[in-house]
Amino acid sequence: MAAAVLALPQAAAGQALPTGDAVLTRYVEAMGGVAAFDAIRNRVTHARMEIAATNVALALTIYAAAPADLFTLVESEATGRVESGVSGGVAWERSAIRGPGVKDGAERDDALRDAIFDRLANWREHLKSAQCVGITDVNGLPAYRVVVTPKSGSPQTMYFDKDSGLLVRAETTVTSAAGSIPVTAEPGDYRRVDGILVPFRSRMTVMGQERIVTVEKVEHNVAMPSDRFSLPEEIKALVKK
Numbered sequence: 715m716a717a718a719v720l721a722l723p724q725a726a727a728g729q730a731l732p733t734g735d736a737v738l739t740r741y742v743e744a745m746g747g748v749a750a751f752d753a754i755r756n757r758v759t760h761a762r763m764e765i766a767a768t769n770v771a772l773a774l775t776i777y778a779a780a781p782a783d784l785f786t787l788v789e790s791e792a793t794g795r796v797e798s799g800v801s802g803g804v805a806w807e808r809s810a811i812r813g814p815g816v817k818d819g820a821e822r823d824d825a826l827r828d829a830i831f832d833r834l835a836n837w838r839e840h841l842k843s844a845q846c847v848g849i850t851d852v853n854g855l856p857a858y859r860v861v862v863t864p865k866s867g868s869p870q871t872m873y874f875d876k877d878s879g880l881l882v883r884a885e886t887t888v889t890s891a892a893g894s895i896p897v898t899a900e901p902g903d904y905r906r907v908d909g910i911l912v913p914f915r916s917r918m919t920v921m922g923q924e925r926i927v928t929v930e931k932v933e934h935n936v937a938m939p940s941d942r943f944s945l946p947e948e949i950k951a952l953v954k955k
Contacts, residue, residue: 731846731847731848731849731858732846732858733844733846734843734844734845734846734860734861734862735844736846737844737846737858737860737874737879738834738837738844738860738874740874740879741834741874741879741880741881742834742835742837743879744878744879744880744911745835745880745910745911746906746909746910746911748835748836750908750909750910751832751835751836751910752835753908753909754832754908754909754910754934754935755779755780755934755935756777756778756779756780756831756934756935756936756938757776757777757778757779757831757932757933757934757936758775758776758777758778758932758933758936758938759774759775759776759778759929759931759932759933760773760774760775760929760930760931760932761773761774761775761776761927761928761929761930762774762927762928762930763788763925763926763927763928764925764926764928765923765924765925766923766924766925766926767923767924770790770792771790772788772789772790772792772793773788773789773790774786774787774788774927775787777938777942777943778829778831779831779938779942779943780831780832781830781831782800782826782829782830782831783799783800783801783829783831783942783943784798784799784800784801784828784829784943785797785798785799785801785942785943786798786799793809793811794809794810794811795809795810796808796809796810797809797946798825799943799945800825800826800828800829801943801944801945802945803826804816804945804949804953805817805821805822805825805826805829806945806946806949806952808946808948808949813948814946814948814949814952815952816949816952816953819889820867820868820889821889821890823866823867823868824867824868824886824888824889826866826867827840827864827866827867827868828867833864834881837862840864840865841862841863841864841865842863842864842865843861843862843863844860844861844862844863845860845861845863846858846859846860847859847860847861849876850873852873852875852882852883852900853882853900855875855876855877855882856875856876857873857874857875857876857882857883858873858874858876859871859872859873860872860873860874868886868887868889870884870885870886871884871885871886872884872885880904880911881901881913882900882901882902883898883899883900884898884899884900884901885897885898895920895921896920896921897918897919897920898918898919899916899917899918900916900917900918901913901915901916902915902916902917903915907932907934908934908935912929912932913929914928914929915927915928915929
């Protein structure tokens with residue numbers, strides 16, 4: 715409701731909203747430009763996630779490569795070792811608690827969407843549409859609210875700072891074995907790494923619980939093992955069934 719109220723005065727004053735395409739184009743330029751993104755083939759991100767109001771801290775290592783390979787490792791005393799990945803169109807996860815599993819349906823589609831390497835840098839290839847629907851206050855500053863509909867996966871609502879053009883909030887619904895879970899992320903503390911801006915801090919809200927992700931190190935164009943994104947044998951066995 716508040717977002718709609720903010721958008722109405724602008725329309726009444728005759729100040730047309732920019733198109734979603736224009737907002738995304740400006741975002742890519744603000745982040746460093748298409749050429750800078752195209753020079754990056756892969757990324758390794760080392761981060762730490764802290765769950766507010768608890769003593770739980772998780773170490774995150776995320777390996778990503780073009781066009782759409784992803785491997786994520788989460789480690790903590792509370793959860794043990796949790797692995798997930800996307801490779802060759804297969805989205806999977808494995809943990810000591812739940813064992814190995816292959817994602818399907820909407821959960822798989824969302825995983826494939828999120829695995830596309832720097833997908834907003836080449837958004838025209840991956841989106842059906844991007845519609846700017848209003849202006850919303852995000853942490854005291856105005857941001858363009860853009861509904862992004864991918865070619866595969868669920869739509870997302872993204873908020874781009876009106877002045878800087880940077881992404882300051884993203885809202886999505888994650889489909890999981892536990893059902894549909896609303897997730898809000900607010901990236902910030904952007905720093906330039908190898909020609910592009912990278913958010914080094916993100917505040918996330920998952921089912922009302924706040925999580926803070928702090929990036930410790932980002933590496934680009936890393937020499938990775940040839941099997942970095944290979945499916946684990948347990949996952950291969952499930953795929954064959």
